[in-house]
Each structure stands twice: as C-alpha cells, then as structure tokens.
Amino acid sequence: MIRFENVSVTYDGADEATVRDVELAIPEGELVLLVGPSGVGKSTLLGTVSGLVPHFTGGTLRGRVTVDGRDTRTHKPRELADLVGTVGQDPLAHFVTDTVEDELAYGMESLGLAPAVMRRRVEETLDLLGLAELRDRPIATLSGGQQQRVAIGSVLTPHPKVLVLDEPTSALDPAAAEDVLSVLQRLVHDLGTTVLLAEHRLERVVQYADQVVLLPSPGAPPMMGTPADIMKVSPVHPPVVALGHLAGWTPLPLSVRDARRRSGPLRTELSTRVAAEPRTEARPAEPRPRAAAPRTLTRFFRRPQTPPAPTGTATATALGVRRGRVEALRRVDLTVAPGEIIALMGRNGAGKSTLLNTLVGMVEPTTGSVTVGGRTPHRTPPAELIREVGLVPQEPRDLLYANTVAAECAAADADAGAAPGSCRSLVSALLPGVRDDTHPRDLSEGQRLALALAIVLTGRPPLLLLDEPTRGLDYAAKARLVEVLRALAAEGHAIVLATHDVELAAELAHRVVILAGGEVVADGPTAEVVVSSPAFAPQIAKVLAPQHWLTVSQVREALS
Template sequence: MIRFEDVSVTYEGGAAPTVRGVDLTVPEGELVLLVGPSGVGKSTLLGTVSGLVPHFTGGTLRGRVTVAGRDTRTHKPRELADVVGTVGQDPLAHFVTDTVEDELAYGMESLGLAPGVMRRRVEETLDLLGLAELRDRPIATLSGGQRQRVAIGSVLTPHPRVLVLDEPTSALDPAAAEEVLAVLQRLVHDLGTTVLMAEHRLERVVQYADQVLLLAAPGEPPVLGDPAALMARSPVYPPVVALGRLAGWSPLPLTVRDARRRAGPLRDRLAGTEPRQEATAVRTAERAAPARRPWLRKGRTPDQAPRTHQPPAAAVERLAVRRGRVEALRRVDLTVTSGETVALMGRNGAGKSTLLSTLVGLLEPTSGSVRVGGAVPHRTAPRELIRHVGLVPQEPRDLLYADTVAAECAAADHDAGAGPGTCRALVSELLPGIADDTHPRDLSEGQRLALALAIVLAARPPLLLLDEPTRGLDYSAKARLVTILRGLAAEGHAIVLATHDVELAAEIAHRVVILADGEVVADGPTPQVVVSSPAFAPQVTKILAPREWLTVAQVREALGAAEGAS
C-alpha cells in the first residue's frame, strides 16, 4: 500500500537530511506505529505519505514514495485526498467550517459524493466517535479533546484507504483515547484500512500496533519490525516496557494484562516494602537542599519559600461558570497551597480548562468566589495579575507573537522584570538545541510548549497553571519538565495542571482532583485517588494492584533497597 524507495528529506538550511535511507513497504490493512524521540523526523515521514512534504513544507525529497500506486512527488495533497486522510498535531489548523456536522461533511463535498451517501457516513462517524450530542455545536466552543475527535472524524467520512495520524490521542482523556483507538482497530481489521500513526504516549497505543517503525536517532535509517522486539532496543518506551526491562521479562510485555500475568515473582520481591510517594518525598528533600537553579531562585532559597500559614495560592469557593448555554462549572471548591502540585483530571469537557481560565481571569464567575493570592483574577489588571498567576494554555501559540525564539524570550524577560537570559535558560533546560533565530511557527508542538512555559516561568508566578503540558513531548522531554516543576514546587510555587497524562500525574502530583460535568467528584492524595480509579490509574498501578505502586522509579528504588539489605 505504501512504498518508500531510498527516501530522504532535507529542509532548506538544514545541515543534514531530517530523514534518510527509508527503504521499506507498509502492507495494506496494518496499523504501523512510528516510534522515536522528538526531532528524529516522524512528522516529516508522515508528511511524505500525505504529500504535505515537500509540496506544503518545502525542502527536497529524494527517492520515491508511492501510495496506492500514486507518486507523492507528482501528486499534490488534494490529488491524494481520496486515498489518504491526514490529521496533524494541531486540530485547529485542520478545520475549514464552523460546526461539527459541517466539518464531517466537508471532505465528502470536496470529492463530490452523493448527498445520501454523505448523510449516512456523517451519522456513522458521529456514532463511531461519540460525537452525536455535539453535531450542532460550533467547533470554537469544543474542548481540545472534542476537537481532536472531530478532526479524526472529518478524515474518516471519505473512507480513505490510508490514514496518517500525528499524535491522535494527545488531547484525549483515557476513555476517549480508547474509543478512538478502538475505531482505528475496526477500520484496520474490518475494512483493511492502512494506518500510519506517530504518538508519544506509547502506553496508550503500542499494544494496538501490528508493526513498529523505529526512528532511533536523527538521520538513522528507520527499522520496521515486531513491536516487542523493537521496544527492547528503542530509546523511548512506555512504563509497561520499562517495568519489563527492570524485571528481566522476555519477550517484553506490551499490555497491562500480559504484564500482570508475569508479575507474581515481582510482587513477591516487593512484599514487605512500601512504595515511596515520589512527589512528597522529592518535595521534602528539595526543600532541605540548596537551590540549584539560580534562574528560578532569584535570591531565595527553598527554606525561604512561602509557608502554608500564608494565604493559599488559590482559593475557590462554590464556583459556577456558564459558557453560553453550557454550565461548565458548578459548586466547585478548591484550595491550593504554596509548594503543592495538583493534577486536574476528568473526561474531555469536564471543566478543567474552564477552571484554569477562571483562575487566570479569562472568565468571570457566574457565582461563587475565586482568589489567587490576594487578588480577584477577573477584576485585576493583567500586569498586576502576572505577579500572582501564570497560565500555559493548551494552545501554546496563543502566547507567541515574535519572529524568533530569542525575541520571544527577550520580550518575556522585559515584561516579567527578569534578568536577561532568564527565559532562554529555561528553554534550554526543557528542550536543548532550539536555535535563537528559529521562528516559533517552525517549532514542533513540544518545542512551542517549552517556549510558552519558559515565557510564563520568567515571571516566576507563585501559582503556575498548565493545560495539557505534556502534549507533544516525548519521554525525555517530559522527564525534563518534571524536573523543572519539582524544582518550582520545592521553592514554594503552587502548580495546578490539567492533564489526561495519568503517568505524569502519578509522578508529580501531590493531589489529584477529578472533575465530571463541571463538579468535583474526587479530591485526595494521588495514590488514594488513582489506585481506586481504573480510568486514571497508571500502568504500574494496574500491574501491581492492589498495592499503591505508581511508577517504575518507585519499584526500582524498592528493589535496590531490598537487594542492598540482603
């Protein structure tokens, strides 16, 4: 179905090809997962299949890519639209109409399908993706995850033979992600659709892959093969694989079910030990240690960080917020103290982003009260409010206006009253290798997030809000983000992050707050909340339940301590 013949892609100004030596065939009716660190060329390789590379992105494509016999060098994307459906990292850039139903129909209208066929396929897709209740909704009013499902649905309705998906579950809650992946499975198994997918959240998708296409390092030829075999050599891998590597299992498990079947001896080795709660332990240890990041500290040691006897960083009481006809939040109570990291979780549309927007003053409460530090957000001038709270939005581009990374950082330092280089040091810490003269529009989703986070952190707000902060980040970049956030919490910053990333919440959150239909339905210490919730439990918890193990790092530390004591 898809044939790569000695393919390489070099962009203008690039010292070396972004991808090279791609020579392989993707058979019809298989789900192939592209795996590799950020920057190895996964999105570029997907773009060669859809024709976006080089027709839209520019650059030089050498070799030949054919899809259903059509050469993508001589066929532009619109000439491939009937055989290739594409969903990129950014669903907003994908939409051309205003409402959900119109968007699902648009691609078929472009292909000239009969009205009866279009109506039937729209209904089928609404049901497949759980969008029926949203059919008349303006796309602008949807949550990020709902937009992602609409974007996927809009390319399903023309019934393409090949689907090209770049991080299709990145904005979805765990249940919605499973629904989308189940749909993809049905398309592959029942209709023979070929799916080529890149996804950083491997814990969600690797078990569905028929084959893995591993891009281990920039410029290295990719390898296509068995998922378990390639996970054994991949530089990026999900927690279930990390636990299998730690326990010495072979072949490596790709599913929680397979790992649970093998976990008996590991449970025996862990018997009598209690998991160290990493977020709390790290917070305590770092408060007792000298600060190691002068660009964060700005003259204040962790021991001088705000104490809990001071006013809370955020206090929400009986909050209700309406957005048009929708009651987005109702009767919400939430208090966040200095030095605390809180994960907001819940299905798409539960009200997580609305709560963050209210905390930063973008939305006015319908009733109830919100205070951040000593300020009422929606009544406080922006220049004053940034001294209390900063928001990294779900769409990082909303904070980016300058023509280069260096200019964005210089403006951020100036606005925040920070020393020159403060913002730039943060960018380098989170994602090394971003050049000063790079235009923000040329950054990947993960790189834009790093830049937006650095811009907000330059002001060192006592309360930091992050909306889906790991979207577009690979495991190593996520680890660097965790290090930075732990350092901020240790210095007394309060952090509230809205996330569908259960692995991030397990690793960094002191508390988890679950929202459903605008109400708080759970609020407590992370282990207690996630262990009792199948939807929000991390992989290690599911494998080693009912014990409260959350991360591979906890297991590794416990095994090391047990071996040292024996």
C-alpha cells in the same frame, strides 16, 4: 501500500536533513506505529505521505514516496485526498467549517459524494466517535479533546484507504482514547485500511500495532519490526516495558495484561516493602534525591521571591461558570497551597480548562468567588496578574509571536524583568540543541510547548497553570519537565496542571482532583485517588494492584 525509496527531506535554511535515506515499505491493511524522541522528524515523514511535504511546507524532498502507486512528488495533497486522510497535531488548523456536522460532511462534499451516502456516513461516524450529542455544537466551543475527535471523524467519512495520524490521542481522556483506538482497529481489521500514526503515549497504543517504525535520532535511518523487537532497543518505551526491563522479563510485556501475568513473584517481593507516598503537606517539599533538578535549573530557581499569601496561593469557593446553555463549572471548591502540585483530571469537556482560565482571569465566574494571591483574577489588570499567575495553554502558539527563539526569549526576559538570558537558559535545559535563529513554527509541537513553558517560567509566578503540558513530549522531555516542576514546587511555587496523562500525574502530583460535569467528584492524595479509578490509574498501579505502587521509579527504589 506506502513505499519510501531513499527519502530525505531538507527544509529551507536548515544545515542538515530532517529525515535522511529512509527506506521503508508499509504493508496494506496494517496499523504501523511511528516512534522516536521529539524532533527526530516523525511529523515530516508523515507529511510526505499526504503530500503536505514539500508541497505545503516547502523544503526539498529527495527520493520517492508512493501511496497505492501515486507519487507524492507529482500529486499534490488535493489529488491524494480521496486516498489519504490526514490529522495533524493541531486540530484547529484542520477545520474549515463552523459546526461538528458540517465539518464531518465537508470532505465528502469536496469529493462529490451523493447526499444519501454523506448522510449515512456522518451518522456512522458520530456514533463511532461518541459525537452524536455534539453534532450541532460550534467547533469553537468544544474542548481540545472533543475537537481532536471531530478532526479524526472528518477524515474517516470519505473512507480513505490510508489514514495518517499525528498524535491522535494526545488531547483525549483515557476512555476517549480507547474509543478512538478501537475505531482504528476496526478500520484495519474489518475494512483493510492502512493506518500510519505517530504517538508519544506508547502505553496507549503499542499493544495494538502490527509493526513499529523507530526513528532513533535526527537523520538516523529508521528501524522497522514487531513491537516486541523494537521495544527492546527503543529509547522511548511505555512504563510496562520499563518494568519488564527492571524485572528481567523475556519477552518484554506490551500491555498491562501481559505484565500482570508475569508479575506474581515481583508482587510477592514488593509486598514486604512500602511505596513512597506522594507528599501532600501544604508547604514547599524538598525534592527527592533521585529526582533532584539539574544544577542549571536549581540555580535558576534559587532567587528570592515574594512570599505567598498565607491563606494559600489560590482559592475557589462555590465556583460556578456558565457559557451559554452549558454549565461548565458547578459549586467547585478548591484550595491550592504553596509548594503543592495538583493534577486536574476528568473526561474531555469536564471543565478542566475552564477552571484554569478562571484562575488566570480569562473567564469571569457566574457564581462563587476566586482569589489568586489575594487578588480577584478577572478584576486585576493583566500586567499585575502576570506576577501572580502564569498559564501555559493547550495551544502553545498562542504565546509565540516573534520570528526566532532568541527573540521570544528576549521578549520574555523584558516582560518579566528578568536578567538577560534567563529564558534562554530554561530553553536550553528543556530543549537541548535548539538554535537561536529557529522560527517557532519550525519547531515540533512538543518543542513549541517547551518554549512556551520557558517563557511563562521566566516570570517565576507563584502559581503556575499548565493545560495538557505533555502533548507532543516524548518520555525524555517529559522527565525533564518533571524535574523543572519539582524544582519549582520545592521553592514554594504552586502548580496546577490539567492533564489526561495518568503517568505524569502518578510521577508528579501530590493531589489529584477529578472533575465530571463541571463538579469535583474526587479530591485526595494521588495514590488513593488514581489506584481506585480504573480509568485514571497508571500502568504500574494496574499491574501491581492492590498494592499502591504508581511508577517504575518507586519500584526501582524499593528493590534497591
């Protein structure tokens, strides 16, 4: 169905090809997973299938890409629209209408389908993706995860033969991600649709893939094989595979069910050991020896800082927020202490982003009160509030305005009153190998997020808020992020992150707060909250339940 023949892509101004000498054949009616570290060219390779590369992005395409016999060099994206449906990493860039129902119908209108056919397919897609209750909602009022589902639905309605998806579950809660993946399986198994997708959260999708394509490093030739074969050699793999490597299991498990079937002896051995509990005391915690921050980061965060307010870095009391007819938050009580890392979790639309935006002063409470560092956020001038709290939003491009990475870093140093080079040192730690003259729009989604994080961290705010901080990050980049955040917490910074990444919460958070319908339904130590929740438990907790093990690193330390 899809054939790559000696394909190389070089962008204008780049010294080397982003992808080089790709020879692949993607069979019809299979779900093929594209994996690899951030920045190796996964999005570029996907773009060549839809014709976006090079017709929209520019650059030079050498070789040949054909989809069902059509050459993407001679067929522009609009000439492939009936054949290929594409959803990129940024759903906002995908939308052309204002409401959910209109967006689902737009692609079919462009293809001239009959109104009766359009109506039936819209209803089918609303039900498939759980969007029926949102059909009349303006897209701008939806959460990031809801927008992601609408973007996926808009390319399903024309019934393309090929679906190309870039990080399709990155903004979805675990239940919604399962729903989307089950829809993709039905399309593959029942309709013979060919699905090519790139995804960093392999724990969600690898067990569903028919084949896996690995891009090991920038410019390196890809490897293609079964999931089990590729996971043996892949530098990126889910926690159950890491546990399989640690325990010496052959073949390696790809799902929780596979791992649990083999975990009996391991559970017996671990039953005499005690899992290290996440620290929950409201004071700066010393970093664990195995997770100590790199020296460059430790030096960066060892400068004097303003002592946090004794009553806690942030407090919300009986907080309520209403947006039109929607009660986004209801009676929320939350206290964030210095040195504490809190993970906000819950379904898409539960109110996580609204709570962060209220803490940073972008949303005014309807009822109740919020204080950050002794200030009321929505009444504090931004120039003063930025020294108390910093937010890395879901869309990192909202923080990026300059034409180069160097210019962004220089502006961040100036705004924060930091020494020249402070922001750049953080960028180097988070994004090894990124050049100063790179335009932010030429970075991958994960790289842009890391740059936005470095910009906010340069100001060293006592309270750091992160909204979906691991979208687009591979496991290595996520590990570097964990090191940075642990170093910050050890220095007394409070961190609140809204995330659907249960593995990140298990690795990093002292506390987990679960929101549902705008209310706090659970608030407690990470191990207690996530192990008792089937939806938000990490893979290792499911494999080794009822014992309270959360991560592979905990198991490794116990066995050693």
